[in-house]
Amino acid sequence: MGRILVIGTGPGNEKYLTPVARVALEKAQAVAGGSRALMLVSRGKRKFQIKNNLHELESFVRENMDKTVAVLTSGDPGIFSILKFLLEKFDSDEIEVIPGISSLQLCFARFRETWEDVRLISLHGRNHENISSVVRNNRKVAIFTDSRNSPQKVAEKLLKELGNLKAGVCCNLTSEDEIIVRSNLMEIASGNFPENSIVVIWSE
Incomplete structure (x- = not known):
């Protein structure tokens, strides 16, 4: 066998x-x-x-x-x-x-941060109606985005409901087109990022 x-x-x-x-x-x-x-x-x-x-x-x-x-x-x-x-x-x-x-490990390595305390959410093929509640109740949240829930859409929703929190996005990791941004929800909401990315929110 x-x-x-x-x-x-x-x-x-x-x-x-x-x-x-x-x-x-x-x-x-x-x-x-x-x-x-x-x-x-x-x-x-x-x-x-x-x-x-x-x-x-x-x-x-x-x-x-x-x-x-x-x-x-x-x-x-x-x-x-x-x-x-x-x-x-x-x-x-x-x-x-x-x-x-994992892309999660590499994303936090790019941010030069630990990730043992991160709360994970995957939006691949699903909606997450309680995303704002999860962010509100966790110091650090990593969100795997997709075509229906792009980094911009996620940032817009959280910006509207929680204000301009610290945020970052990792895209196309290890490729020539790699994008690493660490800023806030407003900048990510107004940006242009690939759909399949990781958005990180810091609510401390």
Whole structure:
């Protein structure tokens, strides 16, 4: 019986793929992941591109359980990743998790801050009606934004409801187009940032 390796591929640039993750990826005979992650995979391996097709992903993994099959996640598997789905569908004893460097870690590294006290919110594919309440009740909040809830929209909502708090945004981490801004909600609300970013709010 093979194993399911859930491998964190880091925040984007291949330089941030850990040595342990690289070795695990080489061991895998079948690999599933997003289009960018699959670019890390050498020829000769069975590949499956993850889109909006979780049922097909489950089938691909089951079909390759006689081998070592890897499922690639961006960042770290422990933060808003496909790992939760896999744990619902497979026995945890069949799964090995290989951590990666998350965009959250790198964002706070860019801000030169610790993040053990941060409250996380993901707006990927969902609305968060209580976002202002969460920010009001936590000293430090990190928000993963998406196309429906861009950094600008999030900042506008919080600015209207909570005032001009200290805020920052991290975009396109590890790429040539990386953007790091540390300012306030007003500046972010009036800015132009990629949709998939991390907004950090300091309410101290």
